[in-house]
Each structure stands twice: as C-alpha cells, then as structure tokens.
Amino acid sequence: MTAYEERTLPRALPIGPAGWRTPGWWGVLALIGTEAAVFAYLLFSYFYLQSQTTEAWPPSGLPPLRWSAPSTVAMLVSTATVWWADRGMRLGSLARLHSGLIVTVLLGICYIILQCFDWRGEPFLANSGAYGSLFYAITAFHVLHAAAGVLILLAALGWSAMGYITPRRNSVVTVVAMYWYFVVVAWIAVFISLYLLPWISTH
Amino acid sequence: MAANPTFQTPEIVVADEELHRKLEHMWSDPPGIHGWLGTTDHKKIGKRYLFTAFVFLIVGGLEALGMRLQLAQPNEHLLSPGLYNQFFSMHGFTMIFLYALPILSGFSNYLWPLILGTRDMAFPRLNAFTYWVFLLAGIFLYIGFWNGKGTDVGWFNYVPLAERAYNPDWNVDVYSLGMIFLGISTTAGAVNFIATMFRTRAPGMSISRVPIMIWGTLVSNIGILFAVPAVSLDFLMLWLDRRFGTQFFNPSAGGRPLLWQHLFWIFGHPWVYAIVLPAMSIVSQGLPVYCRRPLVAHSAVVLATILTMVLGFGVWVHHMFATGLPVIALGFFAAASFVIVIPSAVSVFAWVATIWTGRPVFTTAFKFFAAEIVLFVIGGVSGFMTAAVPLDWQLTDTYFVVAHLHYVLIGINVFPVIGGIYHWFPKMTGRMMNERLGWWNFWLMFIGFNLGFFPMHISGLEGMPRRIYTYPANLGWGDLNLVTTIGSFVFALGVLLFVINVVRSRIKGAPAPANPWDASTLEWATTSPPPSHNFTVIPQVASLDPLWEERLEGSRQSLLEEGPVLDHEHEIPGTTVLDAEPDVILKMPHATLAPISLALLIAGTFVGLLMSMWWVAAGCLLAMIPALLWWFWPSPELGFAERVRP
Amino acid sequence: MRRLVAILVVLAPALAHAGPMTFMVSHGAAANPITKLGWGLLGLSIFVGAFIALAVLIGIWWKRGAGEYDARGWPVLSHGRNGLPWLWIGVPVSIVLLLLSAIWTFYVLGVATAAPGHPKITVEVIGHQWWWEVRYSEFGYPRRSFETANEIHIPVGVPVELHLTSADVIHSFWVPQLAGKTDTIPGQINHAWIEADKPGIYRGQCAEFCGLQHAHMALYVVAQPVRRFKAWWTHQLQPAADQVTGLAGEGETVFRTRCAICHTARGMPGSQGKLGPDLTHLMSRRTIAAGTLPNTPGNLAAWVSDAPAQKPGVDMPAEDLTGPQLQALLAYLKTLK
Numbered sequence A: 001m002t003a004y005e006e007r008t009l010p011r012a013l014p015i016g017p018a019g020w021r022t023p024g025w026w027g028v029l030a031l032i033g034t035e036a037a038v039f040a041y042l043l044f045s046y047f048y049l050q051s052q053t054t055e056a057w058p059p060s061g062l063p064p065l066r067w068s069a070p071s072t073v074a075m076l077v078s079t080a081t082v083w084w085a086d087r088g089m090r091l092g093s094l095a096r097l098h099s100g101l102i103v104t105v106l107l108g109i110c111y112i113i114l115q116c117f118d119w120r121g122e123p124f125l126a127n128s129g130a131y132g133s134l135f136y137a138i139t140a141f142h143v144l145h146a147a148a149g150v151l152i153l154l155a156a157l158g159w160s161a162m163g164y165i166t167p168r169r170n171s172v173v174t175v176v177a178m179y180w181y182f183v184v185v186a187w188i189a190v191f192i193s194l195y196l197l198p199w200i201s202t203h
Numbered sequence B: 001m002a003a004n005p006t007f008q009t010p011e012i013v014v015a016d017e018e019l020h021r022k023l024e025h026m027w028s029d030p031p032g033i034h035g036w037l038g039t040t041d042h043k044k045i046g047k048r049y050l051f052t053a054f055v056f057l058i059v060g061g062l063e064a065l066g067m068r069l070q071l072a073q074p075n076e077h078l079l080s081p082g083l084y085n086q087f088f089s090m091h092g093f094t095m096i097f098l099y100a101l102p103i104l105s106g107f108s109n110y111l112w113p114l115i116l117g118t119r120d121m122a123f124p125r126l127n128a129f130t131y132w133v134f135l136l137a138g139i140f141l142y143i144g145f146w147n148g149k150g151t152d153v154g155w156f157n158y159v160p161l162a163e164r165a166y167n168p169d170w171n172v173d174v175y176s177l178g179m180i181f182l183g184i185s186t187t188a189g190a191v192n193f194i195a196t197m198f199r200t201r202a203p204g205m206s207i208s209r210v211p212i213m214i215w216g217t218l219v220s221n222i223g224i225l226f227a228v229p230a231v232s233l234d235f236l237m238l239w240l241d242r243r244f245g246t247q248f249f250n251p252s253a254g255g256r257p258l259l260w261q262h263l264f265w266i267f268g269h270p271w272v273y274a275i276v277l278p279a280m281s282i283v284s285q286g287l288p289v290y291c292r293r294p295l296v297a298h299s300a301v302v303l304a305t306i307l308t309m310v311l312g313f314g315v316w317v318h319h320m321f322a323t324g325l326p327v328i329a330l331g332f333f334a335a336a337s338f339v340i341v342i343p344s345a346v347s348v349f350a351w352v353a354t355i356w357t358g359r360p361v362f363t364t365a366f367k368f369f370a371a372e373i374v375l376f377v378i379g380g381v382s383g384f385m386t387a388a389v390p391l392d393w394q395l396t397d398t399y400f401v402v403a404h405l406h407y408v409l410i411g412i413n414v415f416p417v418i419g420g421i422y423h424w425f426p427k428m429t430g431r432m433m434n435e436r437l438g439w440w441n442f443w444l445m446f447i448g449f450n451l452g453f454f455p456m457h458i459s460g461l462e463g464m465p466r467r468i469y470t471y472p473a474n475l476g477w478g479d480l481n482l483v484t485t486i487g488s489f490v491f492a493l494g495v496l497l498f499v500i501n502v503v504r505s506r507i508k509g510a511p512a513p514a515n516p517w518d519a520s521t522l523e524w525a526t527t528s529p530p531p532s533h534n535f536t537v538i539p540q541v542a543s544l545d546p547l548w549e550e551r552l553e554g555s556r557q558s559l560l561e562e563g564p565v566l567d568h569e570h571e572i573p574g575t576t577v578l579d580a581e582p583d584v585i586l587k588m589p590h591a592t593l594a595p596i597s598l599a600l601l602i603a604g605t606f607v608g609l610l611m612s613m614w615w616v617a618a619g620c621l622l623a624m625i626p627a628l629l630w631w632f633w634p635s636p637e638l639g640f641a642e643r644v645r646p
Numbered sequence C: 001m002r003r004l005v006a007i008l009v010v011l012a013p014a015l016a017h018a019g020p021m022t023f024m025v026s027h028g029a030a031a032n033p034i035t036k037l038g039w040g041l042l043g044l045s046i047f048v049g050a051f052i053a054l055a056v057l058i059g060i061w062w063k064r065g066a067g068e069y070d071a072r073g074w075p076v077l078s079h080g081r082n083g084l085p086w087l088w089i090g091v092p093v094s095i096v097l098l099l100l101s102a103i104w105t106f107y108v109l110g111v112a113t114a115a116p117g118h119p120k121i122t123v124e125v126i127g128h129q130w131w132w133e134v135r136y137s138e139f140g141y142p143r144r145s146f147e148t149a150n151e152i153h154i155p156v157g158v159p160v161e162l163h164l165t166s167a168d169v170i171h172s173f174w175v176p177q178l179a180g181k182t183d184t185i186p187g188q189i190n191h192a193w194i195e196a197d198k199p200g201i202y203r204g205q206c207a208e209f210c211g212l213q214h215a216h217m218a219l220y221v222v223a224q225p226v227r228r229f230k231a232w233w234t235h236q237l238q239p240a241a242d243q244v245t246g247l248a249g250e251g252e253t254v255f256r257t258r259c260a261i262c263h264t265a266r267g268m269p270g271s272q273g274k275l276g277p278d279l280t281h282l283m284s285r286r287t288i289a290a291g292t293l294p295n296t297p298g299n300l301a302a303w304v305s306d307a308p309a310q311k312p313g314v315d316m317p318a319e320d321l322t323g324p325q326l327q328a329l330l331a332y333l334k335t336l337k
C-alpha cells in the first residue's frame, strides 16, 4: 500500500457532473446572484425615485391588477410543476419529468402573454416620465428573464427526450429548475413592489 | 445504445516520464489557427490577459503623459480643452476598467489552477470567452477615440452632462454600450473563479489550507458579482435615455440626476476594492516568501479581506458628500468609511509583522512588495481624510483626491503587479528576469512615483481642482505641477525599463528552475514553465505551505509525486467545498471555437446597437441561441450524459 | 520615506505661501472649524504614514544578518518569531485614533451644517455652463431684488445663506477660504452658507466637471464692511441708464439687435435675455467671462468681438461687428456702471 492509499483509499468516483454541487450548479448560482442584484438595483431605483417625488406615485393612478394577478398565479403554479418534474426525474420517472417541464413551459408562455396585455393597457409610455421608464424597464427585464427561462426549459426538455438526461446525470434539470425558481421569486418581488404596494400605501 | 463509463476508480501511481508525455500530448492544443483561437488553456489565456492589460496600461499612461505636458505650466496650449477632456476620461476608464482588473484576472487565470493543484479552471471555455469579450470590448471602447471623439465626461460620466442634450455626439453611446459589453466579461470571469474555488481544488486543500492569493481573487470576484450589475444598469438606462428618450435622470420628468451617482458609486466603491484585493493578496503571498517565513496572521488577513469587501458595499455615499444629502446619511457613510480602515490596518500590520519577524531577501519583487505597504498607507490615510465629511467638502474634486486615487491604485495595484511579474515570470516563461535592471526599474518607479504624485496632495491643499485643462499663473500651482510632470516622466521611464527587462529576459534570461524563490505553494511544484497539463499526478495537500512542510514541520505530509492518474481525456478531480474530498471526476473540454464565436456575436450585437442597425443587433442576438445550444450541448465526452446518442 | 520627507521639506514653502485658493487658511465661520479638522487629520495622517514607513525600513535592516543561511546564501526558513503583537497593539490603537477622529468629525459636521442663526441675506446662485448667475432678494421686499453674475458681494461678519441650483448640468460652488463645496444640481435646491471675518476678495471656482470650459468657471466673493455693502446693493438696484446719446446711443442699438436676446440690461426695453449674464452693472465687476479675464477695455473688446477665441466652446457667438459698431457697442457697455 502506498502512502497515498494509506491516507485516502481510492474509491469509485462518478465521471462527469454528477451529484448536487456540480460546477454548473455553482455557476448558475453565481449567475442568479448577479441577476438578482440587477433586480435589486432596479427596485432600488424605483423606490429612490418614489422617495424623491413630490407628486402622486404612480403618476397615472393605481396599477391595474387585471392581468398581473392571473400572471402571478401562473408563475406561482409553475414553481410547483417544475419542482414536480425535477423530483419525478430523481425518482426515475422520465414521463413525470417531461410532462412537468411541458406544463411549466406553457405556464411561462402564459405569463409572458398576460404581461403583454398588461402593457397594452397602461396609459403611459416608456418615455412619458421617469415612472413609465422604470415601469417598463423592470417589467420588460423580467419578461426577458422569463423568456430565457422558457428557452432553457425547452432545451432541457429536448435533451432529456434525446436521452441525455438520466436520474444519475440530472444536473441540467436541477440547474434549470433552480433558474426558474429564481425567475418566479424575482417576479414576486416585482409584483409586490410595482403592483401591490401602491394599493396598500394609498389607503 | 453505447454506454459511457459512469464510474471510475482512479489508479494511484508515481508520476513518470511516460505518463507525463502522454498527458502533455493529450492536453496541448491542436496546431494552427484552430488551436490558437480556440485554446482553453488557462495559462495561455492568463498570459493574453496580462499582455493585453499591459498594453492598455501603456495606452492609458501615454494619455496621462499628454495631460501632464499640458499641465506642466500655467496657460499651456498643447492640448485643446476638448482633447484634454477626452484624455483624462479615456485615461481614467482605461486604467480602471481595461488595465486594473484585467491584469489581475491575468494573474489569477494563470495561477489559480496551478496554486489549487489542478489542471484547469472549472469552465475552460467560459475562460476563453471571458478573454475574447474583454479584448473586443476594449477595442469597442476605443472606437470613438480613433474616430476623433472619445468619451469626454470623465470615467464616472455624470448626468446630465452625459445626456444627449449636452453631449450629442456618439462618444457617450460608445462608452455606455462598451461598459455593458465589458461587464459581460467581468461577470463571466467572476462566475468562473467562484465555481473553480468551490469545486476543483486539489484533494486535501480544505478551506483552511487555501492560499491567500486565492482568497483575494475570490472575494474580489464575489464582490464583482453584486457590484457590476449596478453600473451595467446605470449605463443601460443612460443609453435608453440618449437613444429612446426615456426619462430616468431627467428632473423635469420625475427623474433624478443623483440616481446616476447612487448607482454608479454603489458599483464604484466595491469596484475599487475589487481591483486591489487580489493585488494585496499578491503581496500577502509573495512577501512572506522573501521574508523566509509564513505570513503572520493568515486567517486574520483572510477575514480582513472578506470584511473589506462586505463593508465596501456600505460606503458609496462618500463619493457624494457634496451633493446635498441629509446630514444623517452623511454621518452614517462617514462612519462606515472610518470603519473600513480597520481591516486595512489588519493587513498592513500583518505585513509589517512579517517583515519584522522574518529575514528579508532583497530581490526586486521584495522591494516592490515592501514599497506597496508604504504607498498603501499613504494612499489609505488620504482616503481616511476624505472620509471626514466636512473636510471632504474642501478636499473633494481637488488634486488631493487625484493623489489619493493614484497612491492606492498605483501603490496597491501597479506596484504589486510589477512585483508579481518579477515573482512569477520564471514560472510563466522558464526564464529569470534580470535583477540588475530590476534594481533600476524599481528605484526609477518608486522615486518617480513619489516625486510625481506626492506634490499632488499639496496642489490639492492649495485648492487646485481636478479635471481642469489649464490654470492661471497667479494661483501658485505652477511649480508643483512642474514637479509632478517631471516625476511622471521618471515613473514612465521606470515602466519602460520594466518592458525592456521583460522582453530581454524573455529572449535571453537565465533558465529558471522549478522553484527559484524557494516558495511554498503548489505552482512551484511543477516545472517552469508548467506542462500543458500542469501536474502529471494530482497532488494531495496537507497544509497551507506544502513545499515548506519538511523544513517547518519536520516531514512532508502533502503528496506531490504520487497520486491518481487521470489520463482518459481531460480529467480533473471535483472536490467538496469545505474538506476538498474528491467526489467526482470532471471532464474538461478541448480547444473549441465556440467561445470566440459567441464573443463575436455579442460584439456584433453591440455594434448594431451603436450604429442603430437594429437588424444586425437582432440577427446576432438570435444567432446566439444556436451558439449557446452548441456550447451547452450535454455531450457525453464531457461526462454530461451516461449514454452516448443512439 | 526619507525621500518623502525630503520632498515634503522642499515643498512645504509652497503650502506656507498660501495661494488664494488654499483652504488650509480660512476666513469665515463656515470654514474655520473645517480648517482645524483638516490640520488635525493631516497631522495624524502624516504620523501614521511616517510610523509605518519607519517600521518597514527598520524591519528590513534590523537583525538582517543574524541567523543561519542556506546553500545559496538565503536565510533559512523558519516559523519566525511571533508577529501577532503587531496586530494586538496596532489594530486597537488604530481603532482608538479612528474613534477620536470620528468624534471630531461629527462635531465639525454639526457645527458646519447648523443654520447660522437668522441669515439676513439669502443669495440664489445658479450654475450655468460656464458662469454663475447670482440673484439677490430681501425677504418681503420684492422690489429690492436684482440679478448679477460671477461676483458675489457680502457684508463682513454676517452669515449669508446660499440657495444653490443649476440651469443645465451639475456644477459645484466652492470658495475655499469661506466654505466647502456644495454641488448645484438641476431639479434640486441645495443650501449652504458663507461668512467672511474680514474684508477681502475671495476667489472661488466651479469644482464639478461640467464640460469644455470647466477650467474657466471661477467667481469672486467680495466681502465689504456693512455700510459699503449696502451702498453696493442700492447701486445694483438701479436700472441701466436710459438716456444714452452719441456714440453710446448707437451702441445701444447694436446691443438691442445683437446682444439683447441673450443678455439683460435692466431698463432697456427688449433686453431680457436669459442665456447670458445680466449686464446691467457690467462695469462694476472686476472680471468678465466668469473670472477668466480682468475687466479691462481691451479684454472687453476682444471678448465682445470674438468670445469663443477667449474661451473655446462658450455659448456666446463670435459677433462679426464692423469696427465702428464695436466702438459704439463698447461705448455703450461703458455706461453700464
């Protein structure tokens, strides 16, 4: 037995990004950290301008919940479906993985469409004032994230359909799901700040 | 369906020549242009970073010398006011963004896997991508300058001056888009360092055995992750204001000019620590080697590094003391700026103690590191003075601040960097640098620097504002400025000597042994220069200073010659976060053109946005989707999938 | 470090001779406590810098030869002596020094921001690219207000409150010997105050980069005994002479057609331009173009005929006036006492 083996018995190690904290997991975690910071700074800007204004906030009246409330529901439900899919795969059910991912993608698209309706209904434009500029910047930035999320969900779906993803090599799905949770959490923060707080603070 | 092996039990062997040759062949890049453009070798990428950033230092330095000539005497007419304003703006952002961080990324890229005892970064392709984006963004940021109009509103680019109404040219558009572009590189780099640190350290390098150099870069990059978004967002909003008439900063439409400043400095202050913490850790790593003892209070210095970064996020308002904020806010941020002195004091005293209790060897690198301590303290205490709010009302925007920022930036970035090159040049090239030239190099730089920049404190106290292209004769600033100009040229001569030394030593320096300085960390355990696979067998680490164990502890516990063979394609061990227990074998990619292609697509997007050629931008953006799919394809070769495609 | 000390010694006279812009010398209640703080913290800083520099130097030379050497002549490795006392002493001492500095700083902050009793006078200062608009008004007497530019008169020993804002980009109002800087920011009014202990002319300069001619945006504060200040005020309230004849009369016509869209000469009908400084009492000012040129007939002629040549980028166009027109105009400007 060599000195090396005395200390650490060599054991069989999985090859490739197996297990939980794969490099990709750390990478996406870091990415999420930095994206979360962007949202934080956007909301900082929003609250900063609100704190500096002497006029009514929002200037054009309370934000409508007609579209944003159902889109929030879609987002919330999608966390459950993506969790269900991820979990299903761990338990070995590719069928659950596939159907879960498909439903999540549909909910994501649903959110994007609802948000487009919301934009159509707003009485201001991105260049009609600082509020409008920020409102569109924040919501558009979020919609872009949701769109990116949908695309990577689709990629994961495609790859698993091609047989690349198996319960033992599942890091792609884990990571994609993690990203989607982030998209939803970011939306909740946006929804509360932009849509709900004005209702609460005016009463 | 063909099966890909899912598990492997690595065989333990003693490194031999045959294995070395096999790995060397396996890890070296394919010949020709494909290998050159596609390389994912962290050592090549690191050297490219160092080279490119140094070129930017010289460009920014030449701009500075131009400014110095203009300011040498009152009422000079060498540069027109417009040109002067471009010079100081280009100088500022070139130095801060294109030199100061990238040069440190160069060191880190080159050294990390070597110090960590592994064969590559966690994401080699991302590493290549990061470099290409940096290079392209650097070129992008200069296109305005080559076309006669560089950005001219200073590196912090305050609105409304930077808005279209006051700056109709495209120069600020170039700067805004360029900064967002460059931010991609910085962020991607940070992601890579973080994953590397947490996943790919050599077995046994538990968290308490991680060398200080790694900590500095890691902490800096975690900071970057949270700081850079603020500035990218800021520049995006400005660009939207300029291009599409949004109103983020327009006070007559509900916007606020100060929003720009808040976001900029929320980024800006952490950033100045991001560009010095790795450099400080170069000193913490190099100084003890020449003092012939381990660093005093290693853990305290690590904690101080972390604390500096954390506190660094809470002091941004000290750049805005004169903007009329409420007194409460001023008091809070002044207090925070005082508190941040404490972790700096920890590092300073640890270095001094290392010198006192060690027995220094007078190499050129040592001189640069020791000089850094003194320059840091001079720069630090001037920062401490500006942190005192009422005093800052006098000091702000004068040459006193210019003196502060050069003492810290040159003192704790340029000096450690030059010292670091003297230290690691043998490792990187296999040749020693000339110590005699080094002596001249050091003293010219040290004397020139102090001669040039110390008087700036006094011109500041004499009331000379910064960013003025000329000044009248009757205010008593002429002589001080003449001295400053002379000093700057002496300093530049020192830099020139350094360039000469590097070129000369590269060609005919004495051959370097594996460990010329008798240093303690793993990069010195492999040959100089290292083979393309770094380590023939992956080392096992048992202490902070593996190469000093015999002499300090009596016997060597770390295993350097014997270890697991990982020789089926590019393999490295993946280890756990705290204990660095190996738990997987990671497969690393080969040279590929995906990174440079993606970088070019991004460049295309930004050029399209700049020229308002929306279809170019949109086309490049869409093309990125297949490019990304290609990149992230879970190929069985990388061990992503168990089964090879049917 | 010895080198630094040497430089310091050589350069010290530069500080001692105290140029007009130095703030290490001050002449007013708003600046005095800051100057003291400045000298105090500077002293502490020099002490800290010198201490560490000496520590490094001594550490390098002291006991360097003692101990064993290895084959190539380098000192052998060792754990070294215990270096921790440096931290145990150095860090707490630094903390104490910081604490003391912080207390002093907050004290001065309090003094400097406290409203100076009931200011008798409020002056509005508006930054422009690249000159200062100055508005005087007396509370409750709308007819006692007037406008001027680039030169602020204040009575000695009386705190003067300043309301600072900007018409375009951010500038910073700074008269070093009377007070620290306060930015002038569009869309926001900042408050500051100045007071002069003794009569004199204090130079000030814009301190925030504001574009091409940021270097040429100075101003003067003229502190006068109260009586002379009142006389000045009363004089400034007068409109421009309305009966000008002869050459000056011709000049008035030129002014009305060429200059009045940007400049005001109070009392002259149609002369209400706001883009440039108020010229009603131009001749009472010491400099023109925001402190760039002394107000001499030669400079004035040069300025009026081709302002951008004197101050490149300025918003005032080069007027191509004929010789006689220029002479007439200058004759008229001379009446603007």
Ligand code: HEA
Binding pocket: B156, B272, B273, B275, B276, B318, B319, B337, B338, B340, B341, B344, B345, B348, B376, B377, B378, B379, B380, B381, B383, B384, B386, B387, B388, B392, B395, B396, B397, B401, B404, B405, B408, B409, C048, C052, C094, C095, C097, C098
């Ligand atoms: C590169 C890095 C860097 C570093 C490390 C620092 C370090 C510090 N900086 Fe500096 N700073 C800049 C880069 C940096 N700065 C730049 C680029 C600008 C200008 C930006 C621009 O406007 O263009 C700037 C501007 C700047 C300002 C704004 C000035 C103005 O525009 O009005 C202030 C104000 O508080 C400040 C404070 C500080 C403080 C308190 C520290 C502290 O971290 C320093 C702490 C260190 C020490 C004090 C020395 C060691 C300590 C001891 C030996 C203990 C004993 C000491 C005492 C008891 C005092 N800095």
Ligand code: HEA
Binding pocket: B057, B058, B059, B060, B061, B062, B064, B065, B067, B068, B088, B089, B091, B092, B093, B095, B096, B099, B100, B153, B154, B155, B156, B402, B405, B406, B409, B410, B413, B414, B452, B465, B466, B467, B468, B469, B488, B491, B492, B493, B495, B496, B499
């Ligand atoms: C790392 C950062 C860094 C570095 C290294 C420097 C280096 C220098 N800086 Fe600068 N500086 C800044 C960061 C930096 N600066 C910043 C952030 C600002 C604020 C900008 C703003 O206000 O927006 C600033 C502003 C600034 C000003 C104030 C301008 C103003 O307010 O009007 C001045 C004035 O003297 C100045 C001078 C110099 C000089 C003389 C050097 C010298 O060290 C340069 C030395 C010269 C070289 C390094 C070149 C050597 C090259 C050769 C000898 C040729 C060799 C050629 C070949 C081999 C081909 N700098």
Ligand code: CUA
Binding pocket: C127, C128, C130, C170, C171, C172, C206, C207, C208, C209, C210, C211, C214, C215, C217
């Ligand atoms: Cu106005 Cu600078």
Ligand SMILES: [Cu+2]
Binding pocket: B268, B269, B272, B315, B316, B318, B319
């Ligand atoms: Cu700062």
